[in-house]
Amino acid sequence: MILIVTSNEDQSTNDVIKWLDYFGEKWLRLNEDDYLIVKEIKYSNNIPASILVNIRGHEIDLCTIKGYWYRRGGLRIKIDPRILESLEFNSVNKKIIRYLEEESKSLVHFINQYLEKEINRVNSELNSDNKKMFYLHTAMKVGLNVPPTIITTESNRLREFKNKYESLITKSIYEVMTFTNEGMIFYNQTHSIPDIENAVNPTFFPSLFQQNIEKFIELRIFYLRGKIFAMAIFSQSNEKTKQDFRNYDYELPNRNVPYKLDADLENKLRNFMNEINLDCGSIDMIVTKDNQYYFLEVNPIGQFGMVSYPCGYYLEKEIAAALINK
Numbered sequence: 001m002i003l004i005v006t007s008n009e010d011q012s013t014n015d016v017i018k019w020l021d022y023f024g025e026k027w028l029r030l031n032e033d034d035y036l037i038v039k040e041i042k043y044s045n046n047i048p049a050s051i052l053v054n055i056r057g058h059e060i061d062l063c064t065i066k067g068y069w070y071r072r073g074g075l076r077i078k079i080d081p082r083i084l085e086s087l088e089f090n091s092v093n094k095k096i097i098r099y100l101e102e103e104s105k106s107l108v109h110f111i112n113q114y115l116e117k118e119i120n121r122v123n124s125e126l127n128s129d130n131k132k133m134f135y136l137h138t139a140m141k142v143g144l145n146v147p148p149t150i151i152t153t154e155s156n157r158l159r160e161f162k163n164k165y166e167s168l169i170t171k172s173i174y175e176v177m178t179f180t181n182e183g184m185i186f187y188n189q190t191h192s193i194p195d196i197e198n199a200v201n202p203t204f205f206p207s208l209f210q211q212n213i214e215k216f217i218e219l220r221i222f223y224l225r226g227k228i229f230a231m232a233i234f235s236q237s238n239e240k241t242k243q244d245f246r247n248y249d250y251e252l253p254n255r256n257v258p259y260k261l262d263a264d265l266e267n268k269l270r271n272f273m274n275e276i277n278l279d280c281g282s283i284d285m286i287v288t289k290d291n292q293y294y295f296l297e298v299n300p301i302g303q304f305g306m307v308s309y310p311c312g313y314y315l316e317k318e319i320a321a322a323l324i325n326k
Contacts, residue, residue, distance in 0.1 A: 041107075
């Protein structure tokens with residue numbers, strides 16, 4: 001049995017499940033609106049004897065599962081509604097409910113730790129946050145090039161940085177923000193920084209800026225347990241995608257082709273992923289016209305279909321095989 005924690009509409013999950021079916025492997029999918037009901041956690045002979053949970057009517061002992069894939073969402077425990085209904089609404093019982101919620105979180109954390117440490121797994125909920133600054137720091141430690149970067153709250157420091165590096169871009173420190181309003185989808189992207197000499201405010205919210213390094217191509221690299229699958233994106237040939245290839249041009253799509261990294265760079269990427277304790281992730285890099293490679297970021301749970309299909313890598317099969325140790 002393979003346990004999959006994901007979101008309702010994730011197409012990549014559907015594609016991996018098709019390969020699990022092909023291999024004849026049973027699976028159970030837990031979506032973001034599903035809950036765990038803990039039936040029993042029992043120890044015997046100094047080891048966990050059973051971690052029995054109920055998911056949508058299916059009882060499963062987590063000690064017996066063959067593999068675990070954290071894709072999106074997260075584990076949540078449902079408190080028996082009869083317990084909540086038995087408590088009158090008052091200040092004391094509000095504290096009791098909060099305490100029960102913390103007890104549930106502690107159980108979830110233990111189950112996540114067990115799945116991460118004891119089960120054959122791909123990805124981990126405990127290590128799924130995008131720690132962008134930590135990743136940049138670690139990339140430099142293992143010898144990867146990183147664009148000159150500053151996080152600041154002061155206009156004068158930004159001016160000094162811009163005077164030194166001239167062309168700058170700004171991007172989010174954490175994740176891309178996405179929301180909808182009145183039927184419209186809004187999200188932030190990487191943007192160039194215009195003239196800031198006449199900036200009105202001397203201070204602003206902590207923001208990340210980098211030198212805008214002229215690129216020849218972009219690389220999207222999927223990493224899975226030491227295996228590296230790279231794709232070149234010719235985003236520079238289109239003004240719409242030149243700054244950020246996520247600003248897709250559906251009428252004139254970028255050319256995407258398989259790309260072979262040299263052995264030294266592959267080893268640095270393996271060392272990097274080991275340092276940040278990721279067994280799987282999507283890495284973004286750029287290549288300059290003089291063949292210099294720059295690390296930009298890694299997304300622990302990034303999309304991989306965009307690399308799999310154009311390059312014929314069959315990454316969905318690779319993940320399914322990893323989950324069942326095939």
